[in-house]
Amino acid sequence: MRKVAIAALLILLATVICQAATYTYTFQVYIGGEPASGDLYIYDMGGTLVDKAVINSSGMATLILDEGSYIAIVVTNTSMLSEIVTLTNETTVTLNSSTMYKISFTVSPSEVPVFDISFTPLNDSAATATFTIPSNKTLYTANPVNITVPKEVRGTGFQMFYKYVFKEARINGQVVTDNTFTVNETAAVEIVFEKQYALPTLTREQMYIIIIIAAVIVIGLFMVARRGETIKAELAELMEDEFVGSGGGERELEELRRSAGEDEFVGA
Structure with a gap:
């Protein structure tokens, strides 16, 4: 029993010693x-x-x-x-x-929306974790980094029918065509994209909004057309009442109706 207690005490002591301060x-x-x-x-x-x-x-x-x-x-x-x-x-x-490398990013063309750039700090043995930085920020790093630029950035707003495809990166003027590259110095990194036409990628919510807007427009046009017919009929009736009230005969009234019908046909 005493040996078991001593062994347990030694294990506990070793655990405490091994714990990081x-x-x-x-x-x-x-x-x-x-x-x-x-x-x-x-x-x-x-x-x-x-x-x-x-x-x-x-x-x-x-x-x-x-x-x-x-x-x-x-x-x-x-x-x-x-x-x-x-x-x-x-x-x-x-x-x-x-005391760090300063890595500043510029994007061409300038209309490309802000996007995330991935970077992985490197130590003496291997790559570590990966983080992201917006393309409009400057990165300071005490370690060399692997940088990955997205191969494609979709346009937004008025540019929604375009996409921007990665072409090359210029690191202090040196051109690389791979979208993943290493930077181990202070550098100005220009990221160059090619602008291409593309159908917009819509979320389900955006599709619902477009359908609702289209339905409202169609209903509005239908109501305007119906209202136009109503106004036309009211004007014709008003003209007829005024003509009869002014003493016009049956022949003149028939000619007025025929003329109104021809005008409507021509207008159509």
């Missing part, structure tokens, strides 16, 4: 040399969200985390920042865009 970490974020406000997301190396926090106006956010390696993602109104960090007992973590 937990600390309160303060993240200080700088973009363009200034404290950045926005949102901080911490992911494990497989891309699962571990925790998140709001970055205050001083560029600081605090989280309680275990020691280990994580992917830190910062999202602001105009940019995203990505860095693989290893947390130890040093509880202050600085994320500074000035």
Whole structure:
């Protein structure tokens, strides 16, 4: 019995020793040399969200985390920042865009709607998790990244009858025709699409709306036509009453009716 108790105690002690220590970490974020406000997301190396926090106006956010390696993602109104960090007992973590690659995106033609670009931070061994950034934001990354651009972007609004097909990407002027490519330096990335005609892709709700609008238009035209016939009949009756009231004879009335019929025929 004593041996069993000692063994259980040793297992418990080993478990406690092997557990990662937990600390309160303060993240200080700088973009363009200034404290950045926005949102901080911490992911494990497989891309699962571990925790998140709001970055205050001083560029600081605090989280309680275990020691280990994580992917830190910062999202602001105009940019995203990505860095693989290893947390130890040093509880202050600085994320500074000035020490990272700056990847800015431009899209041609400029009318292409904003779309999501996928990027995968790379470490020394292999690719890690994949994230997305809108095409109108700047990416700062402390690690090389694999970037994937969609092969096709559908038009919206007045451009709904067009699609934009990926043609090439120009990385600091160097042309690549594959929509997945690696960037390991500060780079200006121009993404070029070809504009093509295409039938719009409609959701079920959009189809219902179009059917309802078409039905309303048809009913409206029918009502206008019926109202036009009614007005025409009322005018003919009014003219007849006025003619008879003015003393017109039967022959003149018949000629008036015949004339009205011919006018209607010609108008038709």
